[in-house]
Amino acid sequence: MVGEEHVSMIPIAPNNVWRAKVNGRAQEILAPSNAILLDVLRDKVGCLGVKRGCDMGTCGCCAVLIDGEPRLSCLTMANECVGSDIISVEGLSNGAHLAPIQQCFAECGGSQCGFCTPGFLISSQALLDKNSNPTDSEIATAIEGNLCRCTGYQQIIQSIQSAAAIHRGDESPAKPASDAHSDPHPSGPE
Template sequence: MTQEERHEITLVVNGVARQARVPARRLLSDALRHDLGLTGTHVGCEHGVCGCCTVLLDGEPVRSCLTFAVTVDGRELTTVEGLAGPGGMSPVQRAFAECHGLQCGFCTPGFLCTVTAFLRDNPSPTDDDVIEGISGNLCRCTGYQNIVKAVHRAAELMAEESE
């Protein structure tokens, strides 16, 4: 049996350049979790349906379970570990905690990354906007009402910070 060829990649993860040697078929979710030790990114369905593995690639949400790590060499990634600022939790993280927008927490990292990008692009969303914005992330625990409340609360917190 021959060993699979590995490729040297550099990813700027949460503002820090990180290197890894990965097989061509290594998924970004696996590279983050197993090669870089960033276990905040969760893997749920492994088909891109649930959104648990969502990270920000150059600021845009992507499914890390559908993305090969070698294809993002040299790009910037933000994982759930990188959302908090130097002062603690981000407004989105604070809002999810305040509004009980999480229960078991498995889907939460994907929601946090998705909502961070969503509110950057739509800082004053309607209920319909929020429902559409989070429609690619599945939660089996909350029933979504508190997640929707958390998105609106995060928008309020972000508006307060920018005043």
């Protein structure tokens, strides 16, 4: 293309500074003004737990909490949530301790291949934040925007129900099957 200036097919938008709180931490990021939130979260912030499954709002894998509401980050412009408080799957746990919803998904078979799991966790957490005593049908409504191809949803609903029980305080989080830091050389009673 000697002699002619190349005109890009995809308009290159100017870079803006994008400011928001992601998982409790203030972010200042240079991103195109037309950037999609999913791209910003994955490529710039480094939240690789936010999954890209379809790019058109059909699978729910990319869900994040924006100011407490579950939203599909693939259908959200980054600019729409400047100044927002965004929570992704990485922000659900309390330090090294899994959130009840995470623990229950892991223990009740709510996660098989795991790709849809971050989106389900976000939708479920949003539900449990408002309603810690949901019926199965309320759970179904909360996760209707999330596709799971592995579990057939049944164990997901069970996971959410058992997380709800923990939220209500009905039961303490189940103990792991065995000690996570197994001592290969057990000694006697202290």
